[in-house]
Amino acid sequence: MSLLIKICGLKTPDMIDAALEAGVDLIGFVHFARSPRHLDLSDIGRLIRYVDGRAETVILTVNPDEDLLDHLLALDPDYIQLHGQETVERVAHIKERGVKVIKALAIGDQEDLAKVPRYADKADLLILDAKAPENAAHPGGNGEVFDWTLLKALDPDIKFMLSGGLTIDNVEQAIRDVQPFGLDLSSGVEVRKGEKDAGLIKEFMRRARA
C-alpha cells in the first residue's frame, strides 16, 4: 500500500494545486495564532471549499476548547489534528462529534513511547513528531528531526505517520529506516517559514513515491 502523505500549513490555492498535482493525500491548514502558517476561520473555510474533495482536509489546532471546536467543525474538514496536550479521553470525545481525529505526539526519548499505544487505539491517525525546542513559538512545524531509532521499540502493528524535519534530502532514508505508514511535513517544503514552494513539494513527492 502506498504511503499516506500529509503536507501541513498550506495557505494558498496555488500551493494546494501544487500539492494535489504531486499526489498529496491530506492537505493541512493551521489554526494557531503564533504560527507563521496560521489562517483564520474564514480563510480555512474558503480553502476547504477550494479543495472540494480532491484530497482529504485537516484542520490543525492546539488544545481546542468546545467553542473553537464548534467553529472548526462547522467548516466541515475530514480531520481535526490535535497538536497539544489533549488526553486520550479528549480524542475520544472529539471523535464522538462525528469527525476523524489525528493525534500528534512529540517523541524525544524512550519514555515518550509509553503513551503511543493508548492514543493509537483511539485516534484515526497518529503522527509521531519531534519535540519542539524549549524556546519554540509553536509545538510543531519546527523542522526538527528526532532520533528515529527510538521507534524500533514500538509495537510493529502500530501504524503511524512519521513527522519532524522531513525534507527532500532525508525522505528516502526515513522511509527505508522507519518504514512508516505515512509521512507528515511542513517546513521541509518551504523557502521561508510559512512559505511553501511548488518545486520542493513536487520533488519531495517524487522521492517519497519512488
Ligand SMILES: O=C(O)c1ccccc1NCC(=O)[C@H](O)[C@H](O)COP(=O)(O)O
Ligand atoms: O506548522 C505549524 O506552524 C504548527 C503550529 C502549531 C502546532 C503544530 C504545527 N505543525 C504541525 C505539523 O503537522 C507539522 O507538519 C509537523 O510538526 C512537522 O513539521 P516540520 O518539522 O516543519 O516538517
